[in-house]
Amino acid sequence: MADVSRETPLVEAEPDGVVDAVFGARADLARQYTDALAQHGEERGLIGPLELPRLWSRHILNCAAAAPLFDGRVGDVGSGAGLPGLVLAIARPDVEWVLIETMERRVTWLTEQVDSLGLDNVEVVRTRAEEWNRGPTLDAVTARAVSAFRTLIPLTAPLVRDGGEVILLKGANAQAEIDAAEKAIRRFRLSDVSVQVVGEGVIPEPTRVIRARVR
Numbered sequence: 540m541a542d543v544s545r546e547t548p549l550v551e552a553e554p555d556g557v558v559d560a561v562f563g564a565r566a567d568l569a570r571q572y573t574d575a576l577a578q579h580g581e582e583r584g585l586i587g588p589l590e591l592p593r594l595w596s597r598h599i600l601n602c603a604a605a606a607p608l609f610d611g612r613v614g615d616v617g618s619g620a621g622l623p624g625l626v627l628a629i630a631r632p633d634v635e636w637v638l639i640e641t642m643e644r645r646v647t648w649l650t651e652q653v654d655s656l657g658l659d660n661v662e663v664v665r666t667r668a669e670e671w672n673r674g675p676t677l678d679a680v681t682a683r684a685v686s687a688f689r690t691l692i693p694l695t696a697p698l699v700r701d702g703g704e705v706i707l708l709k710g711a712n713a714q715a716e717i718d719a720a721e722k723a724i725r726r727f728r729l730s731d732v733s734v735q736v737v738g739e740g741v742i743p744e745p746t747r748v749i750r751a752r753v754r
């Protein structure tokens with residue numbers, strides 16, 4: 540008899556029509572990546588089992604909703620399983636993505652996914668963001684679930700060119716995180732710091748981002 544106590548939690552069914560609406564012609568690539576994460580994410584230490592029943596709404600679609608905000612060459616600091624970087628690279632093949640991740644086994648996963656999805660707009664770089672050695676060359680940097688805005692500023696702003704942006708995926712506390720980051724905002728010369736909600740009326744859980752202009 541099967542040991543039901545060790546069964547994997549059910550993966551969330553794809554919300555009706557939303558994946559096609561968000562990813563368009565790239566919807567099958569998004570499904571391929573989501574299936575891979577559902578199948579291997581837990582055993583490879585990329586995603587907790589409690590996330591599987593909300594994999595589409597809380598993770599994949601939540602990241603994809605931010606896709607229209609980016610242009611040029613964009614870094615994702617602490618990409619982990621590929622959130623948001625791989626999802627964004629699927630949704631926006633016209634943008635170049637640099638996935639910046641320090642942990643070797645996560646870099647291996649990201650590289651495997653880039654290969655199997657056939658993405659030619661993604662570079663995976665194994666480094667700590669603090670040790671990035673290409674200077675302020677990116678048009679924008681994003682991050683999700685890495686740390687509070689106050690501590691993310693020194694990890695992201697130095698990678699961004701003059702006039703570029705940090706665009707960070709955040710939760711309900713976004714405004715409180717901005718209020719707590721006053722010193723770092725001044726020190727790294729950020730301007731136009733704001734909270735924006737994207738994906739309303741399209742995805743089940745709209746996404747909050749903190750946006751700020753660098754220098």
Ligand SMILES: C[S@@+](CC[C@H](N)C(=O)[O-])C[C@H]1O[C@@H](n2cnc3c(N)ncnc32)[C@H](O)[C@@H]1O
Nearest residue numbers: 617618619622639640641642667668683684685
């Ligand atoms: C909690 S996970 C979040 C992963 C993913 N962004 C997500 O939303 O699921 C944080 C990731 O950031 C990476 N990380 C933490 N600090 C970092 C740093 N200073 N530079 C690069 N990667 C970092 C960790 O190795 C880990 O993969």
